[in-house]
Amino acid sequence: MKAMTLNTFGGIDAFELREVPKPVPGAGQVLVRVHATSINPLDYQVRRGDYQDYVPLPAITGHDVSGVVEEVGPGVTAFVPGDEVWYTPQIFDGPGSYAEYHVAAENIVGKKPASLSHLEAASLTLVGGTAWEALVGRAQLRVGESILVHGGAGGVGHVAIQVAKAIGARVFTTARAEQFDFVRGLGADVVIDYQKEDYVDVIMRETAGQGVNVVFDTIGGDTLTRSPDALAQLGRVVSIVDLAKPQNLIQAWGKNASYHFVFTRQNRGKLDELSALVERGQLRPHVGATYSLADIPLAHARLESRDNGLRGKIAIAVVPSANTNATQAQS
Numbered sequence: 001m002k003a004m005t006l007n008t009f010g011g012i013d014a015f016e017l018r019e020v021p022k023p024v025p026g027a028g029q030v031l032v033r034v035h036a037t038s039i040n041p042l043d044y045q046v047r048r049g050d051y052q053d054y055v056p057l058p059a060i061t062g063h064d065v066s067g068v069v070e071e072v073g074p075g076v077t078a079f080v081p082g083d084e085v086w087y088t089p090q091i092f093d094g095p096g097s098y099a100e101y102h103v104a105a106e107n108i109v110g111k112k113p114a115s116l117s118h119l120e121a122a123s124l125t126l127v128g129g130t131a132w133e134a135l136v137g138r139a140q141l142r143v144g145e146s147i148l149v150h151g152g153a154g155g156v157g158h159v160a161i162q163v164a165k166a167i168g169a170r171v172f173t174t175a176r177a178e179q180f181d182f183v184r185g186l187g188a189d190v191v192i193d194y195q196k197e198d199y200v201d202v203i204m205r206e207t208a209g210q211g212v213n214v215v216f217d218t219i220g221g222d223t224l225t226r227s228p229d230a231l232a233q234l235g236r237v238v239s240i241v242d243l244a245k246p247q248n249l250i251q252a253w254g255k256n257a258s259y260h261f262v263f264t265r266q267n268r269g270k271l272d273e274l275s276a277l278v279e280r281g282q283l284r285p286h287v288g289a290t291y292s293l294a295d296i297p298l299a300h301a302r303l304e305s306r307d308n309g310l311r312g313k314i315a316i317a318v319v320p321s322a323n324t325n326a327t328q329a330q331s
């Protein structure tokens with residue numbers, strides 16, 4: 001099979017599209033024909049060597065799969081060949097999804113929502129699982145509460161806005177001015193231009209000095225230190241970004257704040273809950289650009305650069321028909 005492999009860590013020329021052996025499913029595993037995958041910041045972080053201790057070379061990275069079960073290993077009960085599935089491969093544990101085939105344990109694999117194309121489904125598994133774990137699992141966001149979603153036009157942020165709206169929260173988000181229409185269309189109630197405005201000032205003005213119940217940090221930097229200034233009493237902060245430097249959280253004390261850190265975990269239950277939101281029309285990933293398996297290096301360069309005009313996700317069509325969903329395919 002063809003796979004986009006990393007033979008060394010570095011820039012986009014570290015990639016090589018080459019023939020590698022097709023994997024074989026073991027006990028409790030499924031072999032999936034990958035129709036689509038997508039690009040996440042984790043992929044370029046792996047490529048440039050940020051996680052060298054966890055990624056032996058040569059490596060296949062990639063953290064989203066939407067595809068069709070081709071073969072099942074001994075003991076598999078949840079799937080049969082021909083099932084359309086979606087999942088995030090176990091992170092730092094075996095080959096990733098930049099390949100024509102992938103093998104995964106059946107307990108991390110879900111049935112793909114029929115209304116999504118493979119490109120859309122592959123654009124949701126990692127970012128959707130992360131947003132779900134952060135907002136539902138950790139922050140336990142409730143109806144009528146308010147949340148600040150940092151980076152609302154990005155992969156995780158654009159899903160988090162929709163999940164927060166589905167829960168029934170008032171959503172504040174930060175984005176560039178060019179992205180305001182996009183994030184409003186996803187359901188954001190108050191949009192803040194992070195290049196021109198101070199989000200703490202806007203939130204305090206809009207909430208009559210009360211602050212928001214939850215801050216979702218997808219950016220890093222000094223967000224954890226500054227979050228208490230935007231937070232209501234007993235507020236919660238959830239961060240998915242690793243800490244590049246120590247931060248002083250003394251302000252959190254005065255707000256009786258709780259801090260949560262998420263490194264997304266894989267399981268079928270979370271995918272099934274995301275699927276329910278999708279099928280109810282409350283969640284749809286936005287595919288901002290599509291590239292082929294061979295053009296993954298270009299897709300990396302695009303996501304990695306700032307001011308790239310991107311909204312939502314970059315999807316990778318591993319097979320050319322990946323942009324149709326089950327309903328379109330039947331008609």
Ligand SMILES: NC(=O)c1ccc[n+]([C@@H]2O[C@H](COP(=O)([O-])OP(=O)(O)OC[C@H]3O[C@@H](n4cnc5c(N)ncnc54)[C@H](OP(=O)(O)O)[C@@H]3O)[C@@H](O)[C@H]2O)c1
Binds near residue numbers: 176219
């Ligand atoms: N812990 C986990 O399990 C986990 C899971 C998924 C992702 N992550 C991490 O979460 C981060 C975001 O991932 P992603 O997939 O959403 O990335 P992404 O698709 O690149 O989106 C990042 C977004 O942040 C915006 N942004 C950049 N600087 C900003 C600022 N100062 N204020 C507000 N918005 C800003 C960008 O907007 P512009 O276009 O204006 O630059 C972009 O829309 C990455 O660091 C990733 O590694 C962690």
